[in-house]
Amino acid sequence: MSTSSNSGLYREGNEWVSESSGKRWVAVIGLEVHAQLNTRTKLFCACEYRFGAQPNSQICPVCTGQPGSLPVLNGEALELAIRAGLALEGTIAERSKFDRKNYFYCDIPKNYQITQYDEPYCRGGGISLESGRRVRLNRIHIEEDAGKSTHTSGNFTLVDLNRAGVPLIESVTEADMDNAEDAVAYVTALREILVYVGASSADMEKGELRCDVNISVHPVGEAWRTKIEIKNLNSFGHIAGSIEHEIPRQIAAWETGDPERYPVQETRLFDAQLGITRSMRKKEGEADYRYFPEPDLPPITAPYNRVEELRSLLPELPAARRARYMTSLGLSAYDAGVLTASHDVADFFEACARLSKEPKEAANWISNEVLRAISGDEFDAQNIDELPIKPFDLSELIGLLREGVVHSNGARQILREMMKSGKAAGALLLELGLQQVQDEGSLKAWCAQALQQKPEVAQQVREGKEKAVGALMGLVMQSSKGKANPQRVRELLLQMIAESDVS
Numbered sequence: 001m002s003t004s005s006n007s008g009l010y011r012e013g014n015e016w017v018s019e020s021s022g023k024r025w026v027a028v029i030g031l032e033v034h035a036q037l038n039t040r041t042k043l044f045c046a047c048e049y050r051f052g053a054q055p056n057s058q059i060c061p062v063c064t065g066q067p068g069s070l071p072v073l074n075g076e077a078l079e080l081a082i083r084a085g086l087a088l089e090g091t092i093a094e095r096s097k098f099d100r101k102n103y104f105y106c107d108i109p110k111n112y113q114i115t116q117y118d119e120p121y122c123r124g125g126g127i128s129l130e131s132g133r134r135v136r137l138n139r140i141h142i143e144e145d146a147g148k149s150t151h152t153s154g155n156f157t158l159v160d161l162n163r164a165g166v167p168l169i170e171s172v173t174e175a176d177m178d179n180a181e182d183a184v185a186y187v188t189a190l191r192e193i194l195v196y197v198g199a200s201s202a203d204m205e206k207g208e209l210r211c212d213v214n215i216s217v218h219p220v221g222e223a224w225r226t227k228i229e230i231k232n233l234n235s236f237g238h239i240a241g242s243i244e245h246e247i248p249r250q251i252a253a254w255e256t257g258d259p260e261r262y263p264v265q266e267t268r269l270f271d272a273q274l275g276i277t278r279s280m281r282k283k284e285g286e287a288d289y290r291y292f293p294e295p296d297l298p299p300i301t302a303p304y305n306r307v308e309e310l311r312s313l314l315p316e317l318p319a320a321r322r323a324r325y326m327t328s329l330g331l332s333a334y335d336a337g338v339l340t341a342s343h344d345v346a347d348f349f350e351a352c353a354r355l356s357k358e359p360k361e362a363a364n365w366i367s368n369e370v371l372r373a374i375s376g377d378e379f380d381a382q383n384i385d386e387l388p389i390k391p392f393d394l395s396e397l398i399g400l401l402r403e404g405v406v407h408s409n410g411a412r413q414i415l416r417e418m419m420k421s422g423k424a425a426g427a428l429l430l431e432l433g434l435q436q437v438q439d440e441g442s443l444k445a446w447c448a449q450a451l452q453q454k455p456e457v458a459q460q461v462r463e464g465k466e467k468a469v470g471a472l473m474g475l476v477m478q479s480s481k482g483k484a485n486p487q488r489v490r491e492l493l494l495q496m497i498a499e500s501d502v503s
């Protein structure tokens with residue numbers, strides 16, 4: 001239960017209770033997510049698009065809407081869109097069409113956007129969240145992005161058309177969510193799937209994934225009320241923050257009992273600094289956009305055979321992989337989550353688990369050592385594929401560890417060298433002199449020496465402080481230059497102390 005600041009509301013599960021009226025309210029949330037498709041060129045022209053390029057350096061007559069120019073559909077964009085639709089369990093239409101959405105704004109030089117209105121290329125589908133909730137998709141359509149306008153303090157506006165004509169898919173959910181946590185979980189899962197199938201890089205910081213939230217509130221058991229849209233949310237924090245602000249705001253407005261102050265159908269923006277939403281404009285009705293079929297483009301065709309071929313090429317999706325890692329490989333939910341966060345890592349792990357036949361060991365080494373190495377600055381790699389180490393190398397190292405040839409500290413040292421040089425584990429073992437000393441004679445001699453140096457520790461152990469043995473182990477590891485097997489040293493020390501007690 002959490003209380004919202006100064007609104008006189010508190011939350012119980014997914015219901016909001018008003019302290020003044022005692023009414024219980026619920027929210028209804030649907031999401032529209034725009035994702036940029038991973039194509040080399042724009043949707044209807046051959047311009048490339050690179051984030052951060054010089055303004056207006058990636059434009060041509062088509063994407064700037066010059067008279068006489070004609071759009072041609074980018075086939076790569078269509079295939080990526082279909083892959084996304086299939087991965088989201090949607091039904092791909094064999095035939096769909098483009099429409100013009102007419103509106104006037106400085107960043108849309110044609111005065112219309114090419115989108116899909118009443119015949120989207122994909123219908124249905126959805127995502128099952130880990131919470132068990134199913135979020136259904138109504139549709140996915142393909143459309144072009146607008147340019148970017150920047151309003152300056154000098155009372156003029158700068159327009160950059162690089163982004164105009166960049167291919168997007170817009171996925172529209174049913175209003176199946178009622179809280180911020182589910183909305184964030186949905187966008188997280190959607191993003192993961194789009195990245196997995198290669199449809200989008202979905203980098204939110206570059207604006208490659210943007211979310212609009214449709215949200216209304218009503219008392220439990222009553223009819224749905226006015227829907228409000230919050231536009232252009234480009235981080236998980238903003239999605240959660242805007243919903244958490246908007247629910248109490250709308251409830252408070254309804255609770256005034258004053259129709260003048262009731263929420264009206266409108267578009268709002270999230271002010272991340274203040275954590276509030278603000279009215280941007282009254283929402284246009286669909287009639288205001290005067291949609292009509294795009295006369296310059298033929299209908300989109302997605303032949304059944306090609307769609308089925310694309311379906312057969314889809315990789316196993318992250319949720320399915322996670323479930324398999326937990327049930328058939330015995331990994332924890334946490335490890336399964338870490339390893340499936342990216343396609344490359346999951347592939348690396350599976351190869352390593354197969355070669356070493358020790359999935360849990362492989363999971364530990366990858367999530368604790370390899371991924372941590374990539375996240376720091378020490379290695380010149382951003383992802384696992386950029387490291388010189390291959391699954392075979394790691395499985396060889398796991399084998400050396402299993403056979404007791406090297407102990408875990410030595411193995412860690414070998415792994416770090418492997419990630420730098422790409423040398424084989426066996427070669428590094430010899431080169432670094434990390435073979436574990438297994439001969440009991442030497443181990444016993446070192447232990448005896450340690451006991452002699454610190455006789456008081458043996459006494460403490462006899463008195464029941466078994467942990468004190470660590471001090472002796474440190475001495476043995478020093479004498480052995482780190483090559484003794486710590487587990488065996490511990491056993492020997494305890495055994496020798498017990499024996500000396502008897503004598």
Ligand SMILES: [Zn+2]
Pocket residue numbers: 042045046047058059060061062063064165
């Ligand atoms: Zn162009």
